Amino acid sequence: xxxxxxxxxxxxxxxxxxxxxxxxxxxxxxxxxxxxxxxxxxxxxxxxxxxxxxxxxxxxxxxxxxxxxxxxxxxxxxxxxxxxxxxxxxxxxxxxxxxxxxxxxxxxxxxxxxxxxxxxxxxxxxxxxxxxxxxxxxxxxxxxxxxxxxxxxxxxxxxxxxxxxxxxxxxxxxxxxxxxxxxxxxxxxxxxxxxxxxxxxxxxxxxxxxxxxxxxxxxxxxxxxxxxxxxxxxxxxxxxxxxxxxxxxxxxxxxxxxxxxxxxxxxxxxxxxxxxxxxxxxxxxxxxxxxxxxxxxxx
Amino acid sequence: xxxxxxxxxxxxxxxxxxxxxxxxxxxxxxxxxxxxxxxxxxxxxxxxxxxxxxxxxxxxxxxxxxxxxxxxxxxxxxxxxxxxxxxxxxxxxxxxxxxxxxxxxxxxxxxxxxxxxxxxxxxxxxxxxxxxxxxxxxxxxxxxxxxxxxxxxxxxxxxxxxxxxxxxxxxxxxxxxxxxxxxxxxxxxxxxxxxxxxxxxxxxxxxxxxxxxxxxxxxxxxxxxxxxxxxxxxxxxxxxxxxxxxxxxxxxxxxxxxxxxxxxxxxxxxxxxxxxxxxx
Ligand SMILES: Nc1ncnc2c1ncn2[C@@H]1O[C@H](COP(=O)(O)OP(=O)(O)O)[C@@H](O)[C@H]1O
Ligand SMILES: [Mg+2]
Numbered sequence: 001x002x003x004x005x006x007x008x009x010x011x012x013x014x015x016x017x018x019x020x021x022x023x024x025x026x027x028x029x030x031x032x033x034x035x036x037x038x039x040x041x042x043x044x045x046x047x048x049x050x051x052x053x054x055x056x057x058x059x060x061x062x063x064x065x066x067x068x069x070x071x072x073x074x075x076x077x078x079x080x081x082x083x084x085x086x087x088x089x090x091x092x093x094x095x096x097x098x099x100x101x102x103x104x105x106x107x108x109x110x111x112x113x114x115x116x117x118x119x120x121x122x123x124x125x126x127x128x129x130x131x132x133x134x135x136x137x138x139x140x141x142x143x144x145x146x147x148x149x150x151x152x153x154x155x156x157x158x159x160x161x162x163x164x165x166x167x168x169x170x171x172x173x174x175x176x177x178x179x180x181x182x183x184x185x186x187x188x189x190x191x192x193x194x195x196x197x198x199x200x201x202x203x204x205x206x207x208x209x210x211x212x213x214x215x216x217x218x219x220x221x222x223x224x225x226x227x228x229x230x231x232x233x234x235x236x237x238x239x240x241x242x243x244x245x246x247x248x249x250x251x252x253x254x255x256x257x258x259x260x261x262x263x264x265x266x267x268x269x270x271x272x273x274x275x276x277x278x279x280x281x282x283x284x285x286x287x288x289x290x291x292x293x294x295x296x297x298x299x
Numbered sequence: 300x301x302x303x304x305x306x307x308x309x310x311x312x313x314x315x316x317x318x319x320x321x322x323x324x325x326x327x328x329x330x331x332x333x334x335x336x337x338x339x340x341x342x343x344x345x346x347x348x349x350x351x352x353x354x355x356x357x358x359x360x361x362x363x364x365x366x367x368x369x370x371x372x373x374x375x376x377x378x379x380x381x382x383x384x385x386x387x388x389x390x391x392x393x394x395x396x397x398x399x400x401x402x403x404x405x406x407x408x409x410x411x412x413x414x415x416x417x418x419x420x421x422x423x424x425x426x427x428x429x430x431x432x433x434x435x436x437x438x439x440x441x442x443x444x445x446x447x448x449x450x451x452x453x454x455x456x457x458x459x460x461x462x463x464x465x466x467x468x469x470x471x472x473x474x475x476x477x478x479x480x481x482x483x484x485x486x487x488x489x490x491x492x493x494x495x496x497x498x499x500x501x502x503x504x505x506x507x508x509x510x511x512x513x514x515x516x517x518x519x520x521x522x523x524x525x526x527x528x529x530x531x532x533x534x535x536x537x538x539x540x541x542x543x544x545x546x547x548x549x550x551x552x553x554x555x556x557x558x559x560x561x562x563x564x565x566x567x568x569x570x571x572x573x574x575x576x577x578x579x
């Protein structure tokens with residue numbers, strides 16, 4: 001009988017962690033974690049968690065197709081993810097009700113990605129990278145593109161923050177007050193497409209949910225204040241990426257696996273303790289502290 | 300199109316209530332308005348005026364187009380014909396971009412994001428939600444939010460998540476959000492539906508205070524007129540595909556109400572002089 005070592009300790013892990021390709025992985029992971037934190041809150045509030053999962057899959061034929069015609073993988077991925085996002089956004093606010101249509105398109109896209117991959121002989125590593133992510137393959141050029149995307153995302157969110165929140169929380173009232181609800185929906189989906197393009201390269205299409213949606217869900221469980229929830233969610237993503245890289249260097253594990261495991265564990269612990277305190281009759285974790293009329297708590 | 304000073308144009312509207320407001324132009328003018336939705340005529344021949352400073356109910360059977368009328372007023376649904384003026388402007392257009400002068404409480408106020416936001420944040424959006432670019436919340440804005448919350452008796456649960464509130468509490472938060480920008484007109488779509496009697500009473504009293512103390516014109520869609528009778532000045536009724544308006548004395552009429560609800564309605568006057576209606 002053969003035993004399989006589940007983990008092997010690598011005593012040169014600090015060297016690995018401080019090497020050049022690790023530096024890129026850390027920087028890239030940091031940028032993506034911040035971007036996920038900015039958008040994740042809105043993904044949950046707008047009920048687009050499933051759509052974001054689908055978009056990651058829609059990116060797959062873009063990536064494998066890019067190899068086939070010889071353009072950068074990120075470009076193919078981005079065109080498909082953002083293009084798909086725009087289509088979903090234009091379909092309108094009932095996107096959450098389109099689960100069957102979205103799921104069908106998702107399956108079709110994944111199949112198409114597999115087909116493109118089979119056509120190109122050298123692209124099987126691309127397929128694996130897109131499905132599961134490869135932080136260690138992030139190049140200097142990609143870092144520059146990521147940084148530009150993050151700056152653009154932060155600027156866009158700062159500009160549309162309040163109307164987007166209004167449209168997400170009370171779309172009818174927001175529309176009556178002159179907020180361009182439909183345009184915001186399309187803009188939001190385009191931003192989501194950008195974040196997904198980045199995040200796929202870190203954790204891959206199959207695991208993306210855990211980096212973009214799960215930390216935001218955890219943040220919202222911990223605090224009902226929008227900006228704090230965004231900050232908490234970004235912090236969880238950051239810790240997941242950093243600790244994920246460190247542990248993967250130490251124990252020779254795939255980084256995506258560790259990143260996703262940490263994000264999910266944090267969510268699970270918070271969820272359990274929220275349930276426990278709810279059972280005990282106490283307030284839900286992070287429920288606002290009692291404020292007095294003189295000292296109200298504000299976001 | 301420029302709008303003249305409203306006080307200069309006052310057409311002699313038959314203002315039946317709101318003493319002292321006789322010089323003000325009507326809050327709402329409908330002139331032979333009809334609406335088509337999904338290829339179907341919802342209602343037509345809507346010609347009426349609603350006086351500034353009044354409390355008006357919008358009544359009619361299910362699917363008669365009450366919500367549609369509110370959406371026309373808010374500029375969310377276009378008219379097929381006719382002319383509508385809301386506070387002197389075309390629907391959806393106002394003195395400022397953002398229409399701070401109309402508050403809206405939609406039907407089934409169930410925020411999908413109730414878990415991710417506190418009641419206080421939802422109210423704040425009524426003040427800042429249509430403003431672009433990030434900015435700090437000012438002291439004055441905080442005070443306005445606190446005042447609106449206090450006005451609807453919501454201070455106690457202002458810091459709870461919206462998802463943790465009861466129906467009556469959510470309704471108060473929705474009203475606070477609608478009044479925080481100090482509108483001149485507040486439009487509510489079935490605010491009393493699914494509330495218990497005590498909450499109904501309290502919401503109606505609140506609407507009465509808004510109207511009396513602050514002079515806010517109020518339009519309220521209602522199934523049941525009884526809880527509103529103490530504050531109403533008149534009603535718009537949707538009958539046989541047409542929209543009409545009548546002062547309260549004209550609406551509390553057994554034949555009209557029976558026709559409207561499709562069942563025999565009796566109007567009873569108590570020895571104390573209070574009116575109520577019941578199905579017999
Ligand atoms: N978004 C829509 N598209 C097409 N028709 C609609 C829409 N909303 C409502 N309607 C139709 O307009 C009519 C009036 O609806 P509504 O104004 O909601 O009635 P009420 O509020 O009086 O119950 C109904 O026949 C309804 O089917
Ligand atoms: Mg309705």
